[in-house]
Amino acid sequence: MTLSVKELADMAGARLVGDGSRAISGVADLDSATSADLVFVEREASLAKALAGAAGAIITGEFASGTASDKPLLISPHPRLSFARVAAGLCPPPREAPGVHPSAVVHPSAAIAPGVSIQAHAVVGERAAIGADTQIGPAAVIGSGVRVGRSCDIKAHVVIYPSTILGDRVIVHAAAVLGSDGFGYVRDESTGRHVKLPQVGRLEIGDDVEIGAGTTIDRGALGATVIGRGAKLDNLVHVAHNVRIGENTVIAAQTGIAGSSVIERDVIIAGQVGIADHVRIESGVIVGAQAGVPTRKVLRGPGVVFWGSPARPLREHLKQLAELARLAKHGERA
Secondary structure, X not given: OOEEHHHHHHHHOOEEEOOOOOEEOEEOOOOOOOOOEEEEEOXXXXXXXXXXXXXXXXXXXXXXXXXXXXXXXXXXXOHHHHHHHHHHHHOOOOOOOOEEOOOOEEOOOOEEOOOOEEOXXXXXXXXXXXXXXXXXXXXXXXXXXXXXXXXXXXXXXXXXXXXXXXXXOXXXXXXXXXXXXXXXXXXXXXOOEEEEOOXXXXXXXXXXXXXXXXXXXXXXXXXXXXXXXXXXXXXXXXXXXOOEEOOOOEEOOOOEEOOOOEEOOOOEEOOOOEEOOOOEEOOOOEEOOOOEEOOOOEEOOOOOEEEOOOOEEHHHHHHHHHHHHHHHHHHHHO
């Protein structure tokens, strides 16, 4: 897509300085940009490089307001956010033409709304409902009774088990598995065997959620596993049964969340965090990479960073690390 710099400024909510008629057709980083590309600069130290480069226009911060430039500048208080909005307009994701591929298998009782694309070898089960303008990727499996909202993008090889509900504009990346059985067993002491607990609940995913490739989310054992509106889950995240994740929470790759834990809204969880069962992480908390949160632990405090295993406030964690280093040095001297 090609847009004028003025159109991009309007899209970004940015103040335009310079020629608004210049045509822009792509986005790039500072090193690879051409005259048809838009770049962004959020640090003043990088502005000179952007001005000297080949980019056709620059989204930047208020610090560039008085800068003389032959390139159009889009001045924004949040350059990265503005760049993200503009990039979405310039580079919309590809969409397949509506229709059902001849190799797809769609049960006659499934409800398929207008504008839906069902691609090669996909399977849509009995009584499933697919909302308008949704894309079902190659070899995806939509189980019986599943409800998928409007304008969703279900990528290749995604498997959605029965009793799963997806809201509108949900993106599910390749090979994710939604609504599988939770890991619940009771040991029979007389035989030493593990007896499976019933896993007959459901999975509910809100609007505007994005789920990464290879991520797995279990349905509830008896009730529901819930992923709140706007939550973003990275690749290779595991969410166990009966977990509840609040709105706009972000969870990075290789994090595991055990059963019946509650992650409230606006939480940030970094990569490889391990969260045990029945944990509560309250709104606005930040959990650092590779932290471990033990069973029934409560983490609270908007903006408070927790780190380490067991997870504790960052300041406390760093103090303990410093004390360990001091003791180790003292031991060497002894």
